[in-house]
Amino acid sequence: MITRLSSLFLRTLREDPADAEVPSHKLLVRAGYIRRAAPGVYSWLPLGLRTLRKIEDVVREEMNAIGGQELLFPALLPREPYERTNRWTEYGDHLFRLKDRKDNDMLLGPTHEEMFTQTVKDLYSSYKDFPVTLYQIQTKYRDEERPRAGILRGREFVMKDSYSFDMSDAGLDESYAAHRRAYQAIFDRLGVSYAICQATSGAMGGSASEEFLAVSENGEDTFVRATDGSYAANVEAVVTQPGVEKPIEGQPEAVEYDTPDAETIATLVEWARGEGLDVTAADTLKCVVVKVTAPGEEPELLGVLVPGDREVDMKRLAASLEPSEVAMAEDADFRKNPFLVRGYVGPRGLAANGVRVLADPRVVPGTAWITGADAPNRHVVGLVAGRDFEVDGYIEAAKIREGDPAPEGQGTLTLERGIEIGHIFQLGRKYTEAFDVQILDESGKRSVPTMGSYGIGVSRLMAVLAEQRHDDKGLNWPVEVAPYQVHVVVANKDAAAMEAGERLAGELDDAGIEVLFDDRPKVSPGVKFKDAELLGMPFAVVLGRSFADGIVELRVRGGETLEIPADEAVAKVQELVRG
Amino acid sequence: MITRLSSLFLRTLREDPADAEVPSHKLLVRAGYIRRAAPGVYSWLPLGLRTLRKIEDVVREEMNAIGGQELLFPALLPREPYERTNRWTEYGDHLFRLKDRKDNDMLLGPTHEEMFTQTVKDLYSSYKDFPVTLYQIQTKYRDEERPRAGILRGREFVMKDSYSFDMSDAGLDESYAAHRRAYQAIFDRLGVSYAICQATSGAMGGSASEEFLAVSENGEDTFVRATDGSYAANVEAVVTQPGVEKPIEGQPEAVEYDTPDAETIATLVEWARGEGLDVTAADTLKCVVVKVTAPGEEPELLGVLVPGDREVDMKRLAASLEPSEVAMAEDADFRKNPFLVRGYVGPRGLAANGVRVLADPRVVPGTAWITGADAPNRHVVGLVAGRDFEVDGYIEAAKIREGDPAPEGQGTLTLERGIEIGHIFQLGRKYTEAFDVQILDESGKRSVPTMGSYGIGVSRLMAVLAEQRHDDKGLNWPVEVAPYQVHVVVANKDAAAMEAGERLAGELDDAGIEVLFDDRPKVSPGVKFKDAELLGMPFAVVLGRSFADGIVELRVRGGETLEIPADEAVAKVQELVRG
Incomplete structure (x- = not known):
């Protein structure tokens, strides 16, 4: 089905929204992808929803490829399981709490360790059921103190969270490695520029812990990379090279x-x-x-x-x-x-x-x-x-500086800013112990499974893509998640051009290409071009001045413009879309 | 990708859950489609999520076919717009209210008239932008007094809600008719048995109003149908035939x-x-x-x-x-x-x-x-x-009885129970006036658009299908929304049968059929058959006793069993799935 700009529910803005500071926030609002409903709470307009769903699909495919099974927990949750792990209290002001009509305490789920663990406990009892990896792509709630930057840090946001349950530490290592590969596949497919940083495992406990940080000067996190590229870590996890011990003898008195x-x-x-x-x-x-x-x-x-x-x-x-x-x-x-x-x-x-x-x-x-x-x-x-x-x-407490030696002789450290897009870590038995998950092992003894915990900020990824891939004219989506693959622009007032545009849009659609068609009859070519650049489809076909000579322009967003015969346009777009 | 019962996150139950009264609730829990998280709040396990998503897709396709544009509003909403329409108060105990860390009043959206209206006001200003139909498939919250029957009446549930905005009453009639057709297409595709009932438009105001009620003895709503089939209405909307006036003269004194x-x-x-x-x-x-x-x-x-x-x-x-x-x-x-x-x-x-x-x-x-x-x-x-x-x-106040005359001479009325699965009505200008939506019409004058409001209970539909299509052995999904189209059961302990099952599952998968494969090596044929009936895939291929003779059973859930040569199974399943 062809989507027409003449009827698409969209209004592009020439001015940046007053509350926007970072480019992704400005552009996603101006291009009509998202709209603010409350601080840190956004509506997804038609274009934004399409891209969000496509990002979800990439995440889903790669999670399925490592054997992850998708389910979906509620957002509205009872207090008890969170009381059991003390997180009802520990979350402090970050938790949205409410009461139902019977005065029961409830909460809006900020993360679902409790629900996953409890469900595995209820369904599974034998080692034969393990390992198992479960995930959901779900709307989460955190009452951030300073929601900022549009969907970069929202209070209602979409996250993929998954948990692996293994009977042994070696199994956990495998599940962890599988997730690491899946995350690399996801971020590579999305074309995100990122670093995998060693991280502290923090209050969650556990051992291995890595963050995927999208490189961005507007990131809230600082991380380091070794100049030889072999090491990256967030600043909390950087290990300082110890000083060289010196003989005490012969040193002057204090x-x-x-x-x-x-x-x-x-x-x-x-x-x-x-x-x-x-x-x-x-x-x-x-x-x-x-x-x-x-x-x-x-x-x-x-x-x-x-x-x-x-x-x-x-x-x-x-x-x-x-x-x-x-x-x-x-x-x-x-x-x-x-x-x-x-x-x-x-x-x-x-x-x-x-x-x-x-x-x-x-x-x-x-x-x-x-x-x-x-x-x-x-x-x-x-x-x-x-x-x-x-x-x-x-203790690791001193501030890291550009040029400090890397921990294991991989050169010196550079300091960079990043946005956390993923986190994988070995959670261990904190939750399975809290919920007393007892599984019969091969020898018939009760054993507590060990967990891995893995998250991806799905809605945040959309902002990250906007952040990393925009220019001063607008957005520039990767083919994989662009709302539409090609934008057909009729920039010629001849009725013949409009007809040819209709025909071309139809042919592209028939060829399985997703088409956004600017069929607005009374809008000037200049405005159409500006909108096309702002909206950021990866390719645009323009029926402009040279259309009379059978020539159309094929514009690669942020790249070259080719002049090609109109009748080659479909084949050429297909070629580009396939990459 | 083939899903294997040996690893699927599923545990079927032989016993009905203690809190379940209606068949859909019992079966969806026993078959591992849903799991209770709190009263009226359910988790979707892998099988349930697949069916839910497929129902959503049917709704989405038919909404897109009438030109509906999908967007997505937040569930967490600010108080102000709901204050403006007085619904912050009117909703009473049905509304989940909460405060954020800055003490702002917020709510969990029970329905989104305010958000749709406000967004149209912000984006659109000219009659040229109209008509427009917007919809979302979204998780809603209502603090029901008596959440019951599993996902038939939940407190967190998935709904499709759409709104049409037209510049004229005639336009509203057209948008209303388009929705009516789309709803018929949706419920027909899902194979729901339903009646379109005249309804009162209630507090919402407006004129035309119809409810789609799924016929079910466990329904909470009573509706009437005329014996000649030409009339249906919910009891609130039934119009009583007036009595026959009699001459007063000649009547004895009181x-x-x-x-x-x-x-x-x-x-x-x-x-x-x-x-x-x-x-x-x-x-x-x-x-x-x-x-x-x-x-x-x-x-x-x-x-x-x-x-x-x-x-x-x-x-x-x-x-x-x-x-x-x-x-x-x-x-x-x-x-x-x-x-x-x-x-x-x-x-x-x-x-x-x-x-x-x-x-x-x-x-x-x-x-x-x-x-x-x-x-x-x-x-x-x-x-x-x-x-x-x-x-x-x-006034219409007297109870309707079976056998009462139908309003316009269509015979007599029968009383039936139903479950509301859809509601379409002409809302009029209540919300556009409340938000002062002023649109320039063709003559350059300001005009207030008129709205239609249309809802489908998406998660409820899953319960309705279970309610209408089960038998005493289990569920029975229509092909269109079954989690998997075919269930391959190896019920023969020979290694050759398991190998053949693997091969068959692979061939079905290659043919684009969605396969659930019962590859559990140590489970008896009896248990496998019971599970297959409980889970309710529309078709099952059984490699059983006659497998040695090259024969497999093709079982139609709730229907006949065919014995066919194993090498014809793929073609036969394809034929059945295509319908």
Whole structure:
């Protein structure tokens, strides 16, 4: 069936919507793909819905290809299963909660681990039923604090979530590897530029964990890649190369100095240079005091040591300390603990007062530092780790910088921005244990299956494609998910041209090509061309000035324009669409 | 791709679920199509999801065929548009309401008139854009008081809702007719047995209104059909044949009697017969006192007169009085109004005390009645309408009975039960006026478009098909929406039979047939047959005892079994699937 612009429910806009900041948001609204219904909640207009469904189909095909079985859970869920895993509470403000007319607590599902696990428990009981991989493509709800960027981060959004259930860890490795391959196939088919980043597994527990990040300067996530291309990780997961240990013997003794007005690293380095020391910020040691709260415990102080040329990256620190929560120590904490002298905190004072101290991996035994002497206006020079102070362990907390060495000698790191489009990880037995899933194994013993958890942001992918593939004129869809494969534009006022356009659209349609036909009789060629570029079908056939000579233009969106005989147009479009 | 029962995520149940009353609910759960997540909220397991999607596709194809354009609105909606139409309040307890983290009121959409209207207003401004028909196939939410019967009446359910927007009433008639045809095509393709019933347009306003009711003894709706087949209506819409007017002159005067212990129609008739009167309950007049509350007004008493052999049908009465609400008068009302003498209320007392009186259409001028005399233990005989009392109008309130005359001489009425599967009606300008949709017409004047509103219960249709097409062994899907078209059962323990089954399943798959393959090695033929009947694929090929002789069984679900040469199976199945 040919879709005609004369009747398509569409109104393109010349102006960017006022609330839009990133190109995908501006263009998807201007081109009439989506429309805002509430903050972070969007309607899918006809063109947008077609592309969304096509993305879903690509995901579905590749999930089926690895043996995934599709089902569909409700969005409206009862509280009990989420109470059982404590997520009813843990989700905090991110969860949409409501009550039904009988005052039962319900929620809008932000993710469905509980439902998958409970259903497998109910249906399966023997090892013969395993492994099994289940998935759904479903509308999810999260009450984001700052919904932004249109469908890049919505409060109602479409996600593919899948779970593998295996009887053994080796089985989980296989299921994980199958998903990794399926995700690569999906993102490759969609033509997304992405990196597979090592990730921390976070509060979910589990072991292997990787994120698929679409490369985009408007991404909210920062990740690193090694210059030789062999390593990528999100910043939380980057492992710092440890410093080189040095012999302690023969190093000069630590000496304390009066250092008035040297409360910052910069002023401290200035003072040291004034004393004739050949040092930089990297030779100073920053002692950052934070408060860590383990689940169900009281907050506890923690000292974090990083070289003075580095900031503490709170996201990295938080990831390292999960599931505990972390916050900077406040004035009140300093007042309560007089041994904490602001600007002059050192590792010795922390240790002497029973505060746990964790250090950046560069702070290895034998390294000497200029740092606080735990008294106002006093610093110490030549304080040697392993001689003058000990640490309770090491921690990934320092900010990653462009040019830092990659963890395993793969060159140096570059910093990039990305948008999370997929996440695969080995979840383990957290949920199967919570729901007491007991399966009889081959020897007749009860065994708890292990799970993998895998997600793809389906509606977000549409924004990612718009983000990565637009130009200043509009969108540019890959053939696989374009709402229509070809856009036929009659840009010639002759009745003969309109008739020929009708005929061509019909022939393309007969050939199995999806056709968007700009048959608007009173719209100027200029407006039609602008709309065609804005809407972003991969190919356009234009019946324009040279139509009288039997020539049509075949325009590749964002690429070349060919002039070809009108009667070759169908064959040529078929060739291009097949790729 | 062949689906194998050895790995399909499915567990059939031999026992009916405890909460299930109707066959579709029992069978869909037992056959592993759906699974309860909360009251009125169901998960779709793999088989169920396949059938649901196929039903959606049938609906989609027929909607596209009449030029409908598909889009998709969110389920999570802001309060404002629903406030504007007052439905935020009017929906009462049926609406799922919630608050987001910023304390904004939101709701889960029970229906989307507001969103469609607002979107058309935003995108369209000229008559040239009209007519337009938009639809979505979307998950809706209604907090039913008594969710029942599985997916027959859920709280989360899938609906197709569409709206037509026309510049003229004639255009609306055309859009309405197109939808009517599309609905017939959809239900015919699905093989549903249904009646198109005249319906009241109810609170929505508007004129033409028809319901598509699937015939089912487990239906919640009662409808009537004329014996000649030319008329069907839901009971609320049935028009009563008026009584025959009689001359008043010459009729005896009304006489009051002491009628102790005759407070009911039965005892009154008994008393009258004791007095030598040749009467039945149909000669008495029941005066029912109700309270009617118009929107925003105080409740007001109303007298409803019906022949004594009829009950007042509160659903019919409510439909007649919409948008006012109606309830029976209570003891307190009788106490407050001493002229209401329980058991002896008559039309004269009501009128004398300013109570509005509406009568059944049989109570025409000249008809004489035995009725209450407005005093304890007193009745009046021979009270003639139009002489001894007047009514303020007529009303459809009396219960319809099997055998009642059809409204326009199409024989008599039969009463049947049905399940509402579709509703089409001419909504008019209620929403376009509420949202002030102003469209420039051909003469450059502003004009408000008129709307049609059309719904199909998509997930409910799956239950309806199960309800209408099951037998005591299980389900029986039409080819068009069966999860798989053919079920291949290996019921022979020879390795050769399993190999042949594999080969046959592969050949059927190659021929484009959707195959469910029971390849379970250790399951008995009896269990496999039971499962095949329970699951209800339209055709099964069984490799059983006669397989050694090159013969397979081709079983038509609910029909005949053919023995055919194994090498003809593919061709024969193809023939059957094509129909």
